[in-house]
Amino acid sequence: MAVFIEVKDLSLEFDGVKVLKNINLTINEGEVLGILGRSGSGKTVLMHVLRGVEEYEGISGQVIYHLARCEKCGHIEPPSKIGMNCPACEGVLKAFEADFVKLSIHDPHRRDITKRIAIMLQRTFALYGDDMVIANVVNSLTEIGVSTEDAMGKAVDLLEKVQLSHRMMHVARDLSGGEKQRVVLARQLVRDPMLLIADEPTGTLDPRTAQVVHDVIDKAVRDYNMTMVITSHWCDVIEQLADKAIVLEDGAIVSEGSPEKIAKEFMNLVCAVEKKPDVEVGDTLIKVDHLVKKYISVNRGVVYAVNDISFDVKEGEIFGLAGTSGAGKTTTSEILMGIVQPTSGEVKVRVGDEWVDMKKPGPECRGRAVKYMGILHQEYGLYNHRTIIDNLTESIGIDLPYELAVRKAINTLISTGFTEEKAKSILSKMSDEISEGERHRVALAQILMKEPVIIVMDEPTGTMDPITKMEVTKSILKAREKMGDTFVIVSHDMDFLEEICDRVALMRNGKIVDVGAPAAVLSKLTDKERMEAAAGS
Structure with a gap:
């Protein structure tokens, strides 16, 4: 060759x-x-x-x-x-x-x-979102001088090559991620x-x-x-x-x-991360007692999203809420954060030496605890047109003298697994100039910059590949080690939960099946639940 x-x-x-x-x-x-x-x-x-x-x-x-x-x-x-x-x-x-x-x-x-030279990127689909799939490919052809008359036939041929002729009339923005990537490839093959x-x-x-x-x-x-x-x-x-x-x-x-x-x-x-088995946790920080959340549905009547559950979370613990879609874990986490009001039961969070009732609104009740809590959603969003240092300060409402802001940002990035050299080097970059794993760590750093005591993470691994998932695992463990924070992790990724959590609560149909050591609790998953969890992750 x-x-x-x-x-x-x-x-x-x-x-x-x-x-x-x-x-x-x-x-x-x-x-x-x-x-x-x-x-x-x-x-x-x-x-x-x-x-x-x-x-x-x-x-x-x-x-x-x-x-x-x-x-x-x-x-x-x-x-x-x-x-x-x-x-x-x-x-x-x-x-x-x-x-x-x-x-x-x-x-x-x-x-x-x-x-x-053709290019395919991880997240940048470079499509005309409001146009149909066929129009996206035709546009690429006319851009290089192909007549409109000839472009239609060539576009169909290209969509057949990428196995997407059954989606040619769909609007591009409505396609799945895999389908969008195939349209990108068709547009690149034009040249x-x-x-x-x-x-x-x-x-x-x-x-x-x-x-x-x-x-x-x-x-x-x-x-x-x-x-x-x-x-x-x-x-x-x-x-x-x-x-x-x-x-x-x-x-x-x-x-x-x-x-x-x-x-x-x-x-x-990149051998597997080993979690220290002798991590010491503190006293109870979150108490949940006979918690219920029900909704009224026209078609289904009374629906129990959460049905009489009780558990606690210790200070410094990484606690997992496991289950397949519809098990009730996300609703539970939203009640913990004060986003959703429960129907009945108790949710209390300790602030200092005092217990705060999360059912009661107001700055002296729920608001007092919420300011020490942070949540990281699966579809986290950094500000793409701001630098990393801006993402960690002004963009999230942190107003500090620049030198102090930089120092705090670097220390926080280090706590999520960056080296000091790497942390300094990315501060002036835009979020799309760093890798997916690094973006996730910056998103966690955004939460940590506000100095929370409790961090709730909703499906933090999503559809991540194994290496990025391992980097997320390392960043959580590092943050817990450096900051002493408490994590509540909602996930259907059972392998991830077993690897990272100190304890796990397995939820099924709004109820808690068991709470305890991850391996023992997750062994109670049914074959159907394992298949659904694997398909979801």
Whole structure:
């Protein structure tokens, strides 16, 4: 195979912090390179350098594309086409090299190359949300000069290639995440790409949907004879799709080889978190006694979302509310936070040495406890157009002198698992410039900045991949260790709850089945509940 991309001694520095360190890499034409790495390892930055649409001041080394180029019309093809006739004119394709480190982003040669590079990102779908699926693909075709008359037929062909012809009349914003990714791929295939850069394209999708997207990507790569670079936290994705793989750790390549070998080494590198079995918890902090919440439904009559439950939570404890959808765990957590008023029963939270009745509103009752409580929802939201330091201060109503705010932010980020160097380096970045795992830790830091005593987390792992999930686990354990906070975690992710919690309450049909050690309690799940929980996570 012909050499397509050569990366030589590539280093990149932001604000004095090296994010890529002496990267040396060769990617052959038609090859699929898999990149494994933890959040913040440099995967996404490397992908953006390869994509070539951004210019970096602190960059050194070389990123050389070996190509075939027509001197007559400027058409670009992969290196295997050297010596062949140009498909765009009657010229001959000749050997050509372009170094993305040396060439400006305004250089026409570089722009010609980047037009033949396709990109799929984890969360950025880049679709016209109000337009139909077919219109999204037609728009991409007309943008490159295809007539409207021809574009419709080509768009249908492309949607068939990505197995989405049954959704062509749907509005784009109404599609599922997996369907949106396939529309993105169809739009990218319009340009007949030489290279596909797929940066965690299924990172937030459930395993079944992710597999559909992986199959579509794999087929597109083969059908279009593309070279692909794909990052993932899922080792099996790299084993399934890649021809060779690397592990990135702290901006450097620490291993390279077959996907199977690299996957094994990566899992050893990020071995499972072990929770200390001898964590000491304090006295009771939350007391729930005979709690009931019922609703009146026109169709179903009286519905008990929570049906006479009792439990307590100790100070410094990580307490889990487990169960499948509809078990009553979310309603219970909302009552704990004072968001939902119970029908009957007692919920009390200790503030200092005094007990606060959460059923009674007002600043001297419920309000007194709520100000020491924080909640992190599954779909947490950072302010995308604000820096991380702004997200941790002004955006959440914290008004401190700048130097003190920075110091407090760094200390809080460290408490969620960042190193001091990494915490300092991300303060000036926007939220979309850091990884998914890092964003989750910043979202937890947002809560911790307000100095809560109790933190309620609603489905914190969602559809996360195993590595990001492990980073979340570490951040919670680290925050508990550093801050001494108490956590109530609502989740149907039974493996996560068993790993992180000190105790778990298993809920079923609004009632608590059992409370106690995670392994013992979760062993009482039925086969049906286990299947539903696995499908949900």
